[in-house]
């Protein structure tokens with residue numbers, strides 16, 4: 001008798017919101033691409049809440065983001081993964097790096113350490129020259145963990161949307177932070193550990209994180225983990241050309257919703273920006289799976305008109 005083989009899963013994507021604020025149009029536009037890249041290939045889509053950034057995480061924001069996403073028509077496979085429940089995995093990873101001499105405690109000023117706790121959207125990472133390399137035998141109070149960027153630190157990869165990207169991590173970031181305290185985990189470490197553990201094969205996110213990617217690749221290599229595919233897409237910006245923020249007014253999904261906007265209208269507006277829908281069209285996210293094409297995603301940021309709903 002012939003064996004019935006299950007259709008192989010070609011692609012595993014993920015949505016990875018941070019509950020540091022409410023979900024807004026910019027997040028949703030990126031998530032639409034992540035969703036459609038996975039679903040149009042019959043792939044899996046996972047959901048991970050990146051809730052490691054106390055005290056910037058806002059109470060209730062994780063639950064609200066999930067409600068907003070469901071209201072917009074997003075669905076995903078399996079349980080939601082909360083990073084706050086996975087500290088042991090991150091600790092193990094630091095232990096492995098430590099054994100290889102690739103993680104060390106640093107007691108330098110906390111400023112750049114703090115700023116690296118979250119995804120560095122505004123290019124806020126500073127170059128650290130390695131002052132504390134080989135200095136601390138044990139973990140001093142108040143120290144952070146840093147990654148030792150040794151040898152040839154040039155990283156090059158082909159982003160499936162943004163194209164070739166190259167960076168010398170040693171020259172740009174130096175020994176970047178892994179965690180801001182002994183048992184903690186910062187953005188870079190957590191993202192690397194989780195994407196590998198969850199079996200993510202493609203990372204879709206906004207292109208302000210493109211310069212944060214080479215450091216992640218170095219950590220993947222150091223831990224013997226695979227490098228996923230990357231697909232970095234342009235941001236939504238305000239009329240002033242800057243990354244969507246409070247100064248541009250209220251673009252929170254929850255506010256549009258409270259004002260009676262329809263999810264199909266919001267999805268339609270964003271779909272139109274990718275040429276997947278006609279002007280003014282209302283459409284459900286699931287109905288875009290058939291229309292999806294990466295080829296029409298513009299390479300420039302979307303200057304959004306926020307009062308259309």
Ligand code: GLU
Nearest residue numbers: 016017018050119191205
């Ligand atoms: N949670 C991060 C953010 O919202 C995104 C991380 C990622 O996609 O790698 O900025």
Ligand code: ZN
Nearest residue numbers: 106107108132
């Ligand atoms: Zn130091």
